[in-house]
Amino acid sequence: MLVARDLEKSYRSGDALLTVLRGVSLEVGDGDFVAILGPSGSGKTTLLGLLAGLDTPTSGRVSIAGTDLERLSEDERARFRRDTVGFVFQSFQLIPSLTAQENVQVPLELKGESGAAARARALLERVGLGHRLDHYPTQLSGGEQQRVALARAFVHAPRILFADEPTGNLDAATGAAIVGLMEELNRETGTTLVLVTHDLDLAARARRTVRLADGEVVADTGRPE
């Protein structure tokens, strides 16, 4: 599903060259659930950005479902994300001026698909928010916002979903519920899950854990042979 080869990412900071990732390679199978684990500054968010095609590596390459991301232009990558990729963020990143339902509709509307409203409603009911369709993000609790974000991430049936510290802004119980929901949806839809976290408990629920330190993979457990 996801193949990354020799990923390297450096930033120029003044005269110094800051290398955040060096030689990271990774393969994730279809329907898999992988947690990328590492302390802050280990380069895990950078890695997620590269894997999801939000950013381009200094060297190395990434392909998702057989599509080589580096060959795509910025806009082609956007279309690719629209069709294939879903996102969940630490700070939820709902669009504040849109209601819960409208937020969930966005990916479908970007694709120009019909029936967006009905599908969004159905999915929000599935995540237990059928009664809060017309609420704005600021009127929702953190856990509710993240459930809206999950519904938005799954609404266009992505083949792969990236989550960046999805429980980072939530209390333990709510966080656990969100992860539970994510696992359910993962099972129901067969979507591949790639999750970035520094939370060991959360990582433990993944079928596979990749440990990152100083921009390098230092451990890869549960990897299918």
Added chain:
Amino acid sequence: MRSAAILSLAWRESRFARRRLFLFLSAISLGVAAVVAVQGFASNLSRGVRDQAKALLGADLELSSQQPFGPRTTALLDSLRAAGVPQARVTSFVSMALLPRNGATRLVQLRAPEPAFPFYGTIDTDPAGRWAVLQRGRNAIVDPALLAALGASLGDSIALGDVRFRIVATLEKVPGDAEIASAFAPRVYIPARYLDRTGLVQFGSRIERAVELYLPRPGAAEALEEAHHPLFRAEHVRSRTAVEQQQSLERAMGRLSDYLGLVGIFALLLGGIGVASAMGAYMAQKSDTVAVLRCLGATSRQVMGVYLAQAVGMGIAGAALGVVIGGAVQWVLPGLVEGLVPVQVQVRPDGLAALTGLGVGVWTALVFAALPLLRVRRISPLGALRRRAEPVRMPGRDWLRWAAWAALAVSVVLLFTLQAGRFGVGVSMAVGIAVALLLLDGVAWLLMRGARRLPHARMPYPLRQGIANLYRPGNQTRTVVVALGFGVFLLGTLLLVQHTLLLPLRPSAAASRANVVFWDVQEDQCAGVSALLQAHHLPLLERAPIVPMRIAAIDGRPVRPASADEDTARSDSGGEEQGGGRGAEGWALRREYRSTYRDSLESSETLTAGSFWKPGESGANGVYPVSLEEGVAGDLDVGLGDRIDWNVQGVVVPTRVTSLRKVNWVRFEPNFFAVFPSAALEAAPQTWVLLSRADSARARATIEGAVVARYPNVSALDLTNVEAALDDVLGRITTVIRFLAGFSVATGFIVLLGAVATSRLQRVRESVLLRTIGATRGQVAAVLATEYLALGLLSAVAGLVLSIAAGWVLAKRLFKVGFALTPLSLAVLGAAVAVLAVAIGLWASREVFRHTPMEAIREE
């Protein structure tokens, strides 16, 4: 994604921002309002002139002269009368009106028409319909102002020279006369047949003799004028058809509209800058949303579409609001210019102006919003993951950006070209603005460099932090300095142009020693007037002889006589004759000069070249020295050593230019273009002007009355009346300009808000951080105030310096007048902008002071 979906997303996404987008909307509204108001007003005005064209002249053709008509012109008029062409003579001059009942006197414009006048239009009177009564006896119809000045009322008799006339009505409206025309001297109409009996027509009086002709067949007036043009030229007769009158009025009104239009365009451009900065601020706030949309797979085109739709929507709403405001203002403008223009302005809603306003408004909004909008494409989807994401690098050349800049440049050129009617003006205006923007950007850069170099260590913390804010990453220095500086630049230029145009019109009685002037004093009356002054214990401050003359030849080449108006256009190349050959201005060559003779310089004059003659000196070989005012010397294209022959009542007086003088025209004193030595003109026919000063209005009225009662041909003027009249006129013009400039000021305010709003979020974030680590509200306020004060002051100073340069260029090149600086108003403008910058900066950051740091951090 279908466009309907984009529109619907754009609409929903703007939900909580509509109030902020109002900034955008109002920036464009005010500019559009100014443009619509001015355009509508201009078209109402020129329609008024066209509709009332014939009434404005009162005839089809007018022949006029300042001397009695020559024999050939008289013969022509006789033959026309014989052929049945109706004609009416109108004789006009200034004279004194005396109310015998109380001895009050006032300088008036006396007009003596024959019964047939006017052939077109009506002269409205109060009580109505009294114009027809005028010719029935010794009647007078006068300006209401005269009644007030003399303390007279309807039915009173006034003495004009040796005849008394009964006031039968006051004037309401005279077609072709601006009300202000009577500000200096009220108008008095009397029947022509009594004119000779008044005894006022004497040598030296400036008498305008006109014959109005009724030639209703289309083209007849023009044909007659054309056929007899050489004759009119030869006999100093000025001819004017109704069409020419209409055209010249339209030109004059056009100049008024042009200036007002310039004010409108400035407001619109400022509005554009406001749009750009409001849009920039808006997009800065939306960068998170854009990043999320990009993450979710929106292409840059789709994101652009969403925000473009919002911008267009706001542009339409803003322009529409502007059209409504401008339409309303159109009804206010005629009231403001009432009396300044010679026609009745009927306000009619102007569909074209409304459409133009809408189109220009939406287009301006779009063109200025485009650049900040295009930045959307550079927002990386990575921004959803981390706060500081590097902007997306645009592959290759960013053609869209270039196109946006080009569209902006072309639009500005077009706006000015349409306004000024000339492409060259449009281009130079646009170039001027581009240069101003570049310079402002340079100033901002210098400010950042300078702030970095300041010795920080010894400054108190808030000052240090405020100054550091000017150059740290993500600073707002450039945005604010460019936007604010440009606003100050436009407003300052407007202020300077207004001042420059109006200043020469504002002589000051206070600066003059004298405040009562007597003129048309015959030589043998001089002693009598002096004696009267003495009897009233008033000083004779100055007396000067006046000798009317024309230029006969310059350096031996004769000056061809011409009709007094536009000769250059018509003059066929005159071979050896003067007539534009040396680039001399026609009017300067052919005008009547009222010169004087004396053997010393006056205090209002300074010598700029050559030397003034000594008393008794009279030149060599019968050629007298003459001293010219430097401006007229330039118009005549003569300098020291050039020979000028003058025609003084038929006698040629040869002179050589021996000195040039600079004259302070601002003082109310008899000033002269040409000054001769006494020996040259002592014997010539002459009249005298005498100056005195009386401190009380009563004393001035008494001496005027006494002189006029003894010498009815003498005219007297109380200069304080003139000053009051001028103040009234200039006050009205200034009100109109200020009113329209108010739109620019209001827009400038919005620009400032927009500029500050651009970096508001960042400012709030940092200030919260400061408070978290223990800064007091006062310290945070001091940091912010320092930064905004530096920005405000610098933008103001830079804008002002630029506006002085622009004002100078406009004065010299476009309006061709001397440049006048108005340091006080500029200083006030600069200080106001700096204070406003601080006030708005603090206001925009008020959230910092409202919330506790914890609340603010949570919002993060």
